[in-house]
Amino acid sequence: MSELNYQLDLLKAMNQKLTEKERMYHMVCDSAESAFLYFSYDKNQISTLGLWRDYFDFDVRDTVDLQRLLDEVDEPYQLELQNALFLDKTGNDSASVECLIKERRIWLQFRVRVYYDHSGNPTDKVVHITNITKQRYKDEELLYMAYYDSLTGLYNRNYFVRLLTEYVRNAEESRSVVSVMNIDIDEFNKVNDKLGLVLGDELVQQFGLFLKEFCQDNVIACHLHSDVFSMAIYDPAGTRTTEHIYKEIRKRIKEPFRLSDGTEIWITVSVGVAEYPEASHSALELINYAELVVYRVKASGRNSIQYFNAPILDDFMSSVELETRLKQAVTNKDFTMFYQPQYYTGTRRLRGVEALVRWQGQNGEMISPGTFIPVAEQNGSIVPIGKWVVEESVKQYAYWRNQFGFPFVMSINISALQYKKEDFVDFLMNVLNQYQVRPSEIELEITESVLIDDFAAVSEKLKLLRNYGIRISLDDFGTGFSSLSYLKKLPIDTLKIDKSFIDTVMTDPSTRVITESILNMVKALGFESIAEGVEEEQQYKYLNAIGCDIIQGYLFSKPLPPVEVEKIFAGSLV
Ligand code: C2E
Ligand code: CA
Ligand code: CA
Numbered sequence: 001m002s003e004l005n006y007q008l009d010l011l012k013a014m015n016q017k018l019t020e021k022e023r024m025y026h027m028v029c030d031s032a033e034s035a036f037l038y039f040s041y042d043k044n045q046i047s048t049l050g051l052w053r054d055y056f057d058f059d060v061r062d063t064v065d066l067q068r069l070l071d072e073v074d075e076p077y078q079l080e081l082q083n084a085l086f087l088d089k090t091g092n093d094s095a096s097v098e099c100l101i102k103e104r105r106i107w108l109q110f111r112v113r114v115y116y117d118h119s120g121n122p123t124d125k126v127v128h129i130t131n132i133t134k135q136r137y138k139d140e141e142l143l144y145m146a147y148y149d150s151l152t153g154l155y156n157r158n159y160f161v162r163l164l165t166e167y168v169r170n171a172e173e174s175r176s177v178v179s180v181m182n183i184d185i186d187e188f189n190k191v192n193d194k195l196g197l198v199l200g201d202e203l204v205q206q207f208g209l210f211l212k213e214f215c216q217d218n219v220i221a222c223h224l225h226s227d228v229f230s231m232a233i234y235d236p237a238g239t240r241t242t243e244h245i246y247k248e249i250r251k252r253i254k255e256p257f258r259l260s261d262g263t264e265i266w267i268t269v270s271v272g273v274a275e276y277p278e279a280s281h282s283a284l285e286l287i288n289y290a291e292l293v294v295y296r297v298k299a300s301g302r303n304s305i306q307y308f309n310a311p312i313l314d315d316f317m318s319s320v321e322l323e324t325r326l327k328q329a330v331t332n333k334d335f336t337m338f339y340q341p342q343y344y345t346g347t348r349r350l351r352g353v354e355a356l357v358r359w360q361g362q363n364g365e366m367i368s369p370g371t372f373i374p375v376a377e378q379n380g381s382i383v384p385i386g387k388w389v390v391e392e393s394v395k396q397y398a399y400w401r402n403q404f405g406f407p408f409v410m411s412i413n414i415s416a417l418q419y420k421k422e423d424f425v426d427f428l429m430n431v432l433n434q435y436q437v438r439p440s441e442i443e444l445e446i447t448e449s450v451l452i453d454d455f456a457a458v459s460e461k462l463k464l465l466r467n468y469g470i471r472i473s474l475d476d477f478g479t480g481f482s483s484l485s486y487l488k489k490l491p492i493d494t495l496k497i498d499k500s501f502i503d504t505v506m507t508d509p510s511t512r513v514i515t516e517s518i519l520n521m522v523k524a525l526g527f528e529s530i531a532e533g534v535e536e537e538q539q540y541k542y543l544n545a546i547g548c549d550i551i552q553g554y555l556f557s558k559p560l561p562p563v564e565v566e567k568i569f570a571g572s573l574v
Contacts, residue, residue: 025049037127055101055108055129074100081110088114088122098132107136139517146514149223151201152208154215158478158514160222160230164283167220167234168276176236178276182290183211183249186268186302188227199259203267206257214245228294230287246271246305268303270294279308284449289313322375325361330381334360337392338559341568342411342530342552345544350572352409354445354552355393356559357385377415386418391431394442396562398435404569411443411473416450425464439469443494447475451486459490466491473530478518487525494550495522499533502553506538516546523547 029036029050036049037060046060060069066085070078077099084095096111111128147159155163164180171178185191185207192200204227211221211229218234219241233241249269256264272293274280279289289308297306329335339353359367376382390412397410418424432439444465451458462472473494474487478501487495497518504511522529531543534553543551557568 032128033130035129037125037129039125039127041122041124050129051131052129055104055106055131072101072103074102084110084112085127087112088125091120098136105133106131107133139520146510146517149208150510152205152212152223154208154212154229155220155222157222157224157230160220160224160232161283161287163220164232164286167218167232168281168283168286171234171236171276172281174236176234176238178286179233179235179242179273180275180286180290181231181233181242181245181271181273182224182287182294183229183231184270184272184294184298185227186270186298191265191267195259195263195265199261199263202259203257203265206259207267210252214248219245224287224291228291230290242273270297270302271305272297272308273305274308282449322372323379326359326372326376326379326381329359330384333388334362335385335388335392336360336561337389337396338561339396339565340552340559341557341565342409342550343556345540345548345551350408350568351550352411352443353565354411354559355389355396355413357389357413373415377417380417382415382417383421386415387427389413390428394431394435394437397441398437400566400569401437401441403566404572406572407438407441409443409471410441411445413445413475414450416447419446419450419458419461425461425468428465428470429468440471443471443473445473445475445496448477448479451490455486463491466493478514487521492527494528494530496530496532497548499553502531502533502535502539502543505542506536512542519546519548 026049032050034050035052035055037052038047038049039045044062046062046065048059052059056069056072058065058068060066070082070085073081077097080097081099083090084097087093087095092114093116094111094113096109098107098109100107109130109132111130113126113128114122115124115126117123147155149156164178167178170176185203188200191203195203204223208221208223208229211231214231215221218236219231221229221231224230231245233245235241249271253267253269256266258264272290272295274286274289274293276286280286289312293306293308293312296312297304336358338356338358340356341353342351343349344351357369357373359369359372361367373382376385393410393412401407421427428442429439431437432442446462466472471494472490472492473496474490474492475496476498477495478498495518497515501511501515501518505515519529528549529547530550530552531539531548532552534540534543534551534555536555539553540551540555560568
């Protein structure tokens, strides 16, 4: 009898323990504010736990019910979720997907984990489901904010460039005109000095709101910077919308702007127009040329409108002297290479160097590539210069690798014109061959300007280079049209976040939003990220915290002549 009692007590105790365990189990699940699916391969049974019923009004007991779960998910996400749920088929052990639930319009994150036994057979599977709706909408809102200028509510420059690029593409098809009209408030500095920055901003804001009234399907406007606006007008019907808008602007500025402190202020504006196809096919160039025309208008007395024409550009380019000197320099090979180290953010280990060309003038002065590269691109001498740069950098790389014995990445800047040359790929491969350098040790930095004209042809060429193993890096990211859908299609390895973001990342919250969004995207697409122009420890710490992979900038090192780089290499060896 006592034996029986003992057994009974034991059973009770076990039961109690079990109930306790179960309670604990449920409490843990509930407090995790998540739902769980648990699948035991042994029993071929699925259980639902935690907040499951908050998200779904049915239970999942077997694999058939999983189909019901998939049906609840918005179509574009179904396949991804299916793949994650049946992860064991691929032999992987974890996956994470984010899906929109059709009816409830909530976003759920499914994190799947499969456990395997010693012989590699799956034993258990846990799906951890969390509601990330708030997070998702916040991200979207932030991204949305990143498209607009907070002062005027007009588009910001980046987004404007992107839309303008679309206009140009449409105009190519419909053989129509796209006008880019830059509008610059005259003597705005004086306004600012007289009224102060706050009222100055108010004026900009009011003028922006006025321009917004013209925006419709074929007209967009953006606040470029300080007192400068840009509008793009796609005119398939040829209705001279540009002239109409200019007339309306003139009408408006006859009246004063009334500011909140009661001040009435009269302004004049200088307007420059550049049109596709006459001025350029590239969105960025159209904006730059319109800006160039504005300078012209300002120089000839302000308060009027001018249209772009070739002589204006020629005048501008009449850094004639610079041009002749540059030509001589090409013949004399008066160039030299500097190299700027790049470091892995977390470990501060050396990742590689970027090759930056320098022009040594006759009197020994260094002429910055910022000055002469644009001219060299204009007159074509970038092609011979670029060839020399490639040969020199590859040769230097081969020497260093032999000398110091460790591989790193040599990044070389390539201009659009150079890249478009038919024999570019052959040329590069020959040089690599000659110096016995592996393609994977070389990275080509390209800017979006390379892509603008002929995306398909260029991305084919990139694919070819990448098939050879050459790394491709997208330079100055964020300054061009940076279309996200393009990025997905591009065969690139690395993305360089432009210095202009890094400059303001500590002071401007919206820059931080954009930088973080860019980084998230870079991660999602599986690229590597480089921040360039990092000058301050604070910037470095922030970039490290938000997961930027690589850092380049004066904080770590300026571009250096080869002997100085060697000292760094020697240091890396110890
Ligand atoms: P980039 O490709 O964006 O190169 C980065 C520029 O930022 C370099 O200027 C570099 O010296 C500078 N920089 C790097 N870190 C910092 C920093 O922390 N603070 C500041 N203020 N600046 C920093 P650099 O060498 O004057 O080159 C200017 C541009 O000229 C380059 O911009 C690139 O577009 C072009 N370039 C330079 N070398 C070549 C070349 O060999 N071929 C071609 N096609 N273009 C080149
Ligand atoms: Ca670069
Ligand atoms: Ca750059």
